[in-house]
Amino acid sequence: MPKYKLEYLWLDGYKPVPNLRGKTQIKHFDRFPTLEELPLWGFDGSSTQQAEGRSSDCVLKPVSVFPDSTRTNGALVMCEVMMPDGVTPHPSNARATILDDEGAWFGFEQEYFFYKNGRPLGFPESGFPAPQGPYYTGVGYKNVGEIARQIVEEHLDICLEAGINHEGINAEVAKGQWEFQVFGKGSRKAADEMWVARYILLRLAEKYGIDIEFHCKPLGNTDWNGSGMHANFSTAYLREVGGKAYFEQLMSAFEKAKDAHIAVYGPDNHLRLTGLHETASINTFSWGVADRGASIRVPHSFVKNDYRGYLEDRRPNSQGDPYQIASQILKTISTVPTR
Structure with a gap:
C-alpha cells in the first residue's frame, strides 16, 4: 500500500x-x-x-x-x-459561515506582482522601467522577461493537473504584473480552488527565489496600476430569467450595500480605487456596459440577451478573501425579489 x-x-x-x-x-x-x-x-x-x-x-x-x-x-x-x-x-x-449556492457561479481574476530584491521583477535597481503600455498581454523578453513566463506556465500546468478550473493567464498592465483566472460553481468551491491556486503559486516561486506580492497597490501613489481580483458572477436566475427591471433592482441593491462590499473586498482598497487606472472611486457606485471604470461592468452580450448572463464586480482587490467576496455578493443578490 x-x-x-x-x-x-x-x-x-x-x-x-x-x-x-x-x-x-x-x-x-x-x-x-x-x-x-x-x-x-x-x-x-x-x-x-x-x-x-x-x-x-x-x-x-x-x-x-x-x-x-x-x-x-x-x-x-x-x-x-x-x-x-x-x-x-x-x-x-470564514468558510464555515459564508453563504453558498451551487447555482451561483464565480470567476475570479487574480492579479499579482512578481517581486525580486524588494521591487517588481524587471524593474531597474533605481527608478522605473518604460511606462505602461507594452506589458499587458505582452510578448518578448523586454516586456515580460523569461522567469515570469516560466513560472506562470508551470503554475498553469500544476493547477490543471490538480483539477483546479484554471481558465487562463496573461501578463498585466504593469511591468512584473500577471493574472490568472479560476472559475467555480458555488462560493465554497470557487474560493477553495482560488486559495489552493494561490498556494501553488507561492510555493512554486520559492524555487526561483521570487516573492509573490498580492498587495493591491504595492507601488503606492505612482502612475502604475494596482492589482485587483475582479469577481465575475451569475446566479441561475440571472442566467435563465434576468430582465432589465430585475437588473436595475439588483444594481440599486448593490449601490445601497456599497460599504458592506468594500468592507470585505480587501484591505487598502482606497489606494487602488481612486477613479484612475481603470477603477471607480471607492466612494461611489456605478455600472456601465463594457466600462472598465465602472464598479460593475456589464458585457454587451448581457444587454443584448435581455439582461441575462454574468456581471463583473471590478472592486475586489488582489488580497481579498474569495470566501467573503462571494458570500457578500450572494447576500446582496438575496435582497432582490425574483418574480
Whole structure:
C-alpha cells in the first residue's frame, strides 16, 4: 500500500489578510484518497494567531482535496480550522459561515506582482522601467522577461493537473504584473480552488527565489496600476430569467450595500480605487456596459440577451478573501425579489 504525502492547507488568524499555512503528513492508501478518508489533524494555533500558548490546540478539517503533481503520491488538502472539539468552527474560519449556492457561479481574476530584491521583477535597481503600455498581454523578453513566463506556465500546468478550473493567464498592465483566472460553481468551491491556486503559486516561486506580492497597490501613489481580483458572477436566475427591471433592482441593491462590499473586498482598497487606472472611486457606485471604470461592468452580450448572463464586480482587490467576496455578493443578490 503506497504512502501518500498529504499537504494540509489552511488560513491563519492574521488580520486584515490571512496567510496560507501548510504542513505534511504521511498516510497509507491503496489509491488517491477521497475527502471522506482524510482524518482531522491538529496544529499549534499559538504560532498562527489562532490560540494562546496555554491552550494552543486547533484542528484542521479537510474540505477539499486535489492531486499534487509536484510530489510522488502527493495531495493538496484544503482545510477549515476548527476548535479543539473538531466540530465548532474557529472564529477565524470564514468558510464555515459564508453563504453558498451551487447555482451561483464565480470567476475570479487574480492579479499579482512578481517581486525580486524588494521591487517588481524587471524593474531597474533605481527608478522605473518604460511606462505602461507594452506589458499587458505582452510578448518578448523586454516586456515580460523569461522567469515570469516560466513560472506562470508551470503554475498553469500544476493547477490543471490538480483539477483546479484554471481558465487562463496573461501578463498585466504593469511591468512584473500577471493574472490568472479560476472559475467555480458555488462560493465554497470557487474560493477553495482560488486559495489552493494561490498556494501553488507561492510555493512554486520559492524555487526561483521570487516573492509573490498580492498587495493591491504595492507601488503606492505612482502612475502604475494596482492589482485587483475582479469577481465575475451569475446566479441561475440571472442566467435563465434576468430582465432589465430585475437588473436595475439588483444594481440599486448593490449601490445601497456599497460599504458592506468594500468592507470585505480587501484591505487598502482606497489606494487602488481612486477613479484612475481603470477603477471607480471607492466612494461611489456605478455600472456601465463594457466600462472598465465602472464598479460593475456589464458585457454587451448581457444587454443584448435581455439582461441575462454574468456581471463583473471590478472592486475586489488582489488580497481579498474569495470566501467573503462571494458570500457578500450572494447576500446582496438575496435582497432582490425574483418574480
